[in-house]
Amino acid sequence: MAALTLFILSLLVSTTIAIEDFQSTQCTDKEERPAFQALPLQLNADRKQFYFHVYFHEIFTGPNSTTTTAVSPNSDFPNFGEIGIMDVPLWGHLNQTNLIARFQGAAIQSDQKTFGWHLSFNIEFVLPALKGSTLMGMGRALQLTTPREFAIVGGTGVFSLATGQMYGRRLSFPDENELWIEFKIVGYYTPMKKPDW
Secondary structure: OHHHHHEEEEEHHHHOOOOHHHHHHHHHHOOOOOOOOOOOOOOOOOOEEEEEEEEEEOOOOOOOOOEEEEEEEOOOOOOOEEEEEEEEEEEEOOOOOOEEEEEEEEEEEOOOOOEEEEEEEEEEEEOOOOOOEEEEEEEEOOOOOOOOOEEEEEEEHHHOOOOEEEEEEEEOOOOOOOOEEEEEEEEEEOOOOOOOO
């Protein structure tokens, strides 16, 4: 019994020494790689909120169309596998004044039972104060339902490290060739220091 106890104690001591050696090696290895640096966590001290209220105006055909079909496969379910590309203005008002941004991305008909579209998109801002900044989003849109909701999953420029939600409701169609959606976009971003290069 004493021998077994002695063996267990020696095993614990050797394991502790091995762990300490491993941690020491890891610290030395980290110091030898200046390309990587672990920094203390900043607890959202600089986090800021954003809010936009805009109107999405999609035109399906004609010289001013904002959407085109890139892939239109033959399938048992109508439109399944179809891919559409869009570049749609986001206006500050329904009278199409004050262009805020452009909604640019792809819509994929990914549901075999209903008209359900997967959207991945960038919102590229054109306002002078935000020009070149973007918000990135994705989500699911059911063609005949409202409201709809997308996730903001990133951003660039002013909106670095952006997260948030994008809520939309379909407005009445001006005619069969156009679609209006009212969007309210809310979220947070954290300003980042850009590299000097």
